[in-house]
Amino acid sequence: MAGGTKRLPRAVREQQMLDAAVTVFAENGFRDTSMDSIAAKAEISKPMLYLYYGSKDELFAACIERESSKFMDAMSIGFNPALRQRDQARTVIKEFLRFVDENQESWRVLYRVAVGTTNFSDLVTTSRKRITEMVAVLIKRGTTVDADDIDFELTAVALVGAGEAVADRISEGDVDLETATDLLVGITWRGLKGVGTHGNVEPAAENT
Amino acid sequence: MAGGTKRLPRAVREQQMLDAAVTVFAENGFRDTSMDSIAAKAEISKPMLYLYYGSKDELFAACIERESSKFMDAMSIGFNPALRQRDQARTVIKEFLRFVDENQESWRVLYRVAVGTTNFSDLVTTSRKRITEMVAVLIKRGTTVDADDIDFELTAVALVGAGEAVADRISEGDVDLETATDLLVGITWRGLKGVGTHGNVEPAAENT
Amino acid sequence: MAGGTKRLPRAVREQQMLDAAVTVFAENGFRDTSMDSIAAKAEISKPMLYLYYGSKDELFAACIERESSKFMDAMSIGFNPALRQRDQARTVIKEFLRFVDENQESWRVLYRVAVGTTNFSDLVTTSRKRITEMVAVLIKRGTTVDADDIDFELTAVALVGAGEAVADRISEGDVDLETATDLLVGITWRGLKGVGTHGNVEPAAENT
Amino acid sequence: MAGGTKRLPRAVREQQMLDAAVTVFAENGFRDTSMDSIAAKAEISKPMLYLYYGSKDELFAACIERESSKFMDAMSIGFNPALRQRDQARTVIKEFLRFVDENQESWRVLYRVAVGTTNFSDLVTTSRKRITEMVAVLIKRGTTVDADDIDFELTAVALVGAGEAVADRISEGDVDLETATDLLVGITWRGLKGVGTHGNVEPAAENT
DNA sequence: CATGAATGAGAATTCATTCAT
DNA sequence: GATGAATGAATTCTCATTCAT
Numbered sequence: 076m077a078g079g080t081k082r083l084p085r086a087v088r089e090q091q092m093l094d095a096a097v098t099v100f101a102e103n104g105f106r107d108t109s110m111d112s113i114a115a116k117a118e119i120s121k122p123m124l125y126l127y128y129g130s131k132d133e134l135f136a137a138c139i140e141r142e143s144s145k146f147m148d149a150m151s152i153g154f155n156p157a158l159r160q161r162d163q164a165r166t167v168i169k170e171f172l173r174f175v176d177e178n179q180e181s182w183r184v185l186y187r188v189a190v191g192t193t194n195f196s197d198l199v200t201t202s203r204k205r206i207t208e209m210v211a212v213l214i215k216r217g218t219t220v221d222a223d224d225i226d227f228e229l230t231a232v233a234l235v236g237a238g239e240a241v242a243d244r245i246s247e248g249d250v251d252l253e254t255a256t257d258l259l260v261g262i263t264w265r266g267l268k269g270v271g272t273h274g275n276v277e278p279a280a281e282n283t
Numbered sequence: 284m285a286g287g288t289k290r291l292p293r294a295v296r297e298q299q300m301l302d303a304a305v306t307v308f309a310e311n312g313f314r315d316t317s318m319d320s321i322a323a324k325a326e327i328s329k330p331m332l333y334l335y336y337g338s339k340d341e342l343f344a345a346c347i348e349r350e351s352s353k354f355m356d357a358m359s360i361g362f363n364p365a366l367r368q369r370d371q372a373r374t375v376i377k378e379f380l381r382f383v384d385e386n387q388e389s390w391r392v393l394y395r396v397a398v399g400t401t402n403f404s405d406l407v408t409t410s411r412k413r414i415t416e417m418v419a420v421l422i423k424r425g426t427t428v429d430a431d432d433i434d435f436e437l438t439a440v441a442l443v444g445a446g447e448a449v450a451d452r453i454s455e456g457d458v459d460l461e462t463a464t465d466l467l468v469g470i471t472w473r474g475l476k477g478v479g480t481h482g483n484v485e486p487a488a489e490n491t
Numbered sequence: 492m493a494g495g496t497k498r499l500p501r502a503v504r505e506q507q508m509l510d511a512a513v514t515v516f517a518e519n520g521f522r523d524t525s526m527d528s529i530a531a532k533a534e535i536s537k538p539m540l541y542l543y544y545g546s547k548d549e550l551f552a553a554c555i556e557r558e559s560s561k562f563m564d565a566m567s568i569g570f571n572p573a574l575r576q577r578d579q580a581r582t583v584i585k586e587f588l589r590f591v592d593e594n595q596e597s598w599r600v601l602y603r604v605a606v607g608t609t610n611f612s613d614l615v616t617t618s619r620k621r622i623t624e625m626v627a628v629l630i631k632r633g634t635t636v637d638a639d640d641i642d643f644e645l646t647a648v649a650l651v652g653a654g655e656a657v658a659d660r661i662s663e664g665d666v667d668l669e670t671a672t673d674l675l676v677g678i679t680w681r682g683l684k685g686v687g688t689h690g691n692v693e694p695a696a697e698n699t
Numbered sequence: 700m701a702g703g704t705k706r707l708p709r710a711v712r713e714q715q716m717l718d719a720a721v722t723v724f725a726e727n728g729f730r731d732t733s734m735d736s737i738a739a740k741a742e743i744s745k746p747m748l749y750l751y752y753g754s755k756d757e758l759f760a761a762c763i764e765r766e767s768s769k770f771m772d773a774m775s776i777g778f779n780p781a782l783r784q785r786d787q788a789r790t791v792i793k794e795f796l797r798f799v800d801e802n803q804e805s806w807r808v809l810y811r812v813a814v815g816t817t818n819f820s821d822l823v824t825t826s827r828k829r830i831t832e833m834v835a836v837l838i839k840r841g842t843t844v845d846a847d848d849i850d851f852e853l854t855a856v857a858l859v860g861a862g863e864a865v866a867d868r869i870s871e872g873d874v875d876l877e878t879a880t881d882l883l884v885g886i887t888w889r890g891l892k893g894v895g896t897h898g899n900v901e902p903a904a905e906n907t
Numbered sequence: 908c909a910t911g912a913a914t915g916a917g918a919a920t921t922c923a924t925t926c927a928t
Numbered sequence: 929g930a931t932g933a934a935t936g937a938a939t940t941c942t943c944a945t946t947c948a949t
Contacts, residue, residue, distance in 0.1 A: 082912060082948060106314035107401050109939060120914045125941060191399030193315055229466055232452055233445035237470075240444020244437065254434055262441060265473045318923060328931045330925080339923065498927060498933060522730035523817050525918060536935045541920065607815030609731055645882055648868055649861035653886075656860020657853065666853060674853055678861075681889045707908095734944060744910045746946080755944065913947080921939080928931085 085127075092117050092127060097138050101180040105135055105192040132194065139189055139198060142181040149174040160217045164263055168238070169256045175242040182246050186239060207231045214263065234263055293335075300325045300335060305346050309388040313343060313400040340402060347397055347406055350389040357382040368425045372471055376446070377464045383450040390454050394447060415439045422471065442471055501543075508533050508543060513554050517596040521551060521608040548610065555605055555614060558597040565590040576633045580679055584654070585672045591658040598662050602655060623647045630679065650679055709751075716741045716751060721762050725804040729759060729816040756818060763813055763822055766805040773798040784841045788887055792862070793880045799866040806870050810863060831855045838887065858887055 083091070095117035099108050110131055114121040128134035153167035175182045190199040211231035218225070238259055244250045291299070303325035307316045318339055322329040336342040361375035383390045398407040419439035426433070446467055452458045499507070511533035515524050526547055530537040544550035569583035591598045606615040627647035634641070654675055660666045707715070719741035723732050734755055738745040752758040777791035799806045814823040835855035842849070862883055868874045 085911085088912085103401060104314075104399055106312075110941085111939080121940090122914060122942080123912085126913080131940070187399065191312055191395065193312065226462055226466065229449065229452065229458060229463065230470075232448050233466060233470055236448020236451075237441035237445040240440050240447070241437065243444075244440055250437060255437065258434065258437055258441060262438075262445075262470065317921085329923090330931060331929090333924070334930085501932085504933085519817060520730075520815055522728075526920085527918080537919090538921080538935055539933085542934080547919065603815065607728055607811065609728065642878055642882065645865065645868065645874060645879065646886075648864050649882060649886060652864020652867075653857035653861040656856050656863070659860075660853065660856055670850055671853060674850065674857060678854075678857055678886065733942085745944090746910060747908090749945070750909085910949085911947105912949100914943105914945085916943095916945105918942080919940090922935105922937090924935085924937105926932105926934080928933100 088119070088123070089127060092119065092124060092134075093138055093141055096134055097142060097180050097184055100135065100138060100188055101183040104188050105195070110134075135189075135192070135195065138184060139195065142178075142185050143202070145178065145181055146174060146185060149178075160213070161264070164213060164217075165256065165260050168259045168263070169252070171238065172242060172245050172252055172255050172259075175245045176248075176252055179246040179248075182242060186242075203235065207235050210234055217264070234259075237262055296327070296331070297335060300327065300332060300342075301346055301349055304342055305350060305388050305392055308343065308346060308396055309391040312396050313403070318342075343397075343400070343403065346392060347403065350386075350393050351410065353386065353389055354382060354393060357386075368421070369468075369472065372421060372425075373464065373468050376467045376471070377460070379446065380450060380453050380460055380463055380467075383453045384456075384460060387454045387456075390450060394450075411443065415443050418442055425472070442467075445470055504535070504539070505543060508535065508540060508550075509554055509557055512540075512550055513558060513596050513600055516551065516554060516604055517599040520604050521611070526550075551605075551608070551611065554600060555611065558594075558601050559618065561594065561597055562590060562601060565594075576629070577676075577680065580629060580633075581672065581676050584675045584679070585668070587654065588658060588661050588668055588671050588675075591661045592664075592668055595662040595664075598658060602658075619651065623651050626650055633680070650675075653678055712743070712747070713751060716743065716748060716758075717762055717765055720758055721766060721804050721808055724759065724762060724812055725807040728812050729819070734758075759813075759816070759819065762808060763819065766802075766809050767826065769802065769805055770798060770809060773802075784837070785888070788837060788841075789880065789884050792883045792887070793876070795862065796866060796869050796876055796879050796883075799869045800872075800876060803870045803872075806866060810866075827859065831859050834858055841888070858883075861886055 092113075096113050099113050099116050102108075103112075110121055110124055113134070114124055117124075124134060128137055149170055150167065153163065153170040155163060155166065158166060185202075186199060189195045207228070208231070211227045214230060214234070215227045218227075241250070241255050241259055245252065245255055300321070304321045307321050307324050310316075311320075318329055318332055321342070322332055325332075332342060336345055357378055358375065361371065361378040363371065363374065366374060393410075394407060397403045415436070416439070419435045422438060422442070423435045426435075449458070449463050449467055453460065453463060508529075512529050515529050515532050518524075519528075526537055526540055529550070530540055533540075540550060544553055565586055566583065569579065569586040571579060571582065574582060601618075602615060605611045623644070624647070627643045630646060630650070631641075631643045634643075657666070657671050657675055661668065661671060716737075720737045723737050723740050726732075727736075734745055734748055737758070738748055741748075748758060752761055773794055774791065777787065777794040779787060779790065782790060809826075810823060813819045831852070832855070835851045838854060838858070839849075839851045842851075865874070865879050865883055869876065869879060
């Protein structure tokens, strides 16, 4: 009646279910999403969800897993060792924002839903930590300033935070990708000049 | 008669209840917090909660309200019109981080719990938007570069995102306040130099 | 509407609930009894059951606990140290059968339902073991035959089995209490004469 | 094609399925056994079970049927009309215990699982009644005492109960077959002497 | 003959919320 | 003013059973 709900091969059903789950989780968060609503969205019966994924937690984990893979795949495109530091950073940032732009649900589930869900926030924290470390390495290699004076790790934390905030805007759809990329690239590199040399870089002007 | 059933003045009770609620909400999030656990923490009966606050939603709203006020009060200290732009920014940032450091639960409830809670995420979004606007104004006034070329609003978004990320670290307790302040101040001002002039500021060095 | 379902003190409700639970468990067994049916029988809502007993398992455990106590109390009447061995045995057996007669549901729940229920069969097994040991001691003291030749423990097992079988009949209501008591008393004592002296006691007659 | 999908003749399949079913039912009881687990144990698909047996109830009935037949066959060996009463009883008891010893699952399913299963306890009750009647006849013929004074039927109930209790011990594997046989034989015949002559047979000794 | 795919119906458990005292 | 008692309405999860291939 609903149409097309007939005897699909396992692999297809799996994706169908994950699609539905990601959509609903992204929309309502983990706790406010019922297995019933996921089943309804996927146009299948609830037992199927349990048959394929065992429990709500495991279903959510599978969502995270899949979206996380998608994300990593997208990112890996940017990691071209042939590129110079600066170009590499730009490419990665652009791919990141493009991914968020084209996969709003993934972004929401991974970084806005999972993070606030008991048992899963650690996943995000860990993933974020790995990314932060990579950023820290990247900016460290791109800097001549005496390394001891700079807290590269915390700087990376700030840059990643900035990136996520901009990504949220992107995912809300009202920001131009190119502009956002330029902005983040700018902050990233300029953020390095003089880091650790407290306040020696003057703002362009002082009024008031 | 039964013991422990003190008749407290309304104002005191209210705070007692909000204290408990904030603590538990901060710990477990909105959906994973039961009215029972709040009542238990506050050492009062559940009907009291309903008598004073009507519903779980309203109780949570009251928490947000109170913590938000605390936050705003703390922030307002930094807004000294007598200060120069640069000093003002530094003061605000410092007060912000100090607040997060001293009020971890407030920070968590306001920015990590409410944001992921249906019906309340808008509150955060709105509040964040106000702050972002203020930052945008601040940096705009601190910049001489041709304003049309710069997306001050998006820049502010990024800076606020960086601030929140650093705040999370502060709230986890493993970061020095002064260092973090310097870092954010640095990013803020340096982030402005050359914004809008795509990539004309070279990183300190190019290797690879 | 159902009548009398109003605001009872905890202790009363507890008994009311256990009464219903024992009745329904005795009737249908553990697995075939739903919490719904117990709640219906007790004329209360399901959450009450959980509020008072936490889970189906715990509710069942509470039933076992209460019925077991009843049973033990009834039995203890028979243990009058002033009585001679023979009289004591008779008294105990009589009290046992009287208990079964007057508390059919207790008997069923304790010895016919719990025994077949995962997680609870051990309770019965243990209890039965204790009783068997007591019987073993009793018959041992009542026997002059060379103790080494007799497996008092296994004999006790057999006697207890006989007792339970007769109890089942009693609980079905078609057997006279006095007759049953005489029968068990008879088997108990006569079962001792010559135990261990293989077959030296001839049956009264041989035909065929 | 997929492998392991052998076309077996119906009779073989049937046994394979019953074997699995009996094993799992014996282990977990009726309600705690899922059709899935039986199918898994039998290494066939669930629809096969339904194809051959129609429903869980019918499958269980088939188990009971088969095990019951096995049991009856084993028992019939003992019924040698050529034997004298005493020898016949001993043979039957021995065959019974031997059967339990060698077919623990049968014993468990027939007398410990079915008995506690809605819709099937009657089967056990009926079977047990038949056996009890046979025992009643046997002991009646072996007794000279005035028949009117003795409740042979109830005596048989007790003896059967004793037998089942000892059988349980046997099935737990910690009892010697010969010893157990002697014990039951002894109780059976001695239990008769003086049955109906209330308490005129003194225990061997009186202390206390 | 055999099975992977699918589900209707129910069972346990939880929780926000409300009265009667 | 304060609370112990009570529940309606979900929610997660399971299982016997049935098709379409």
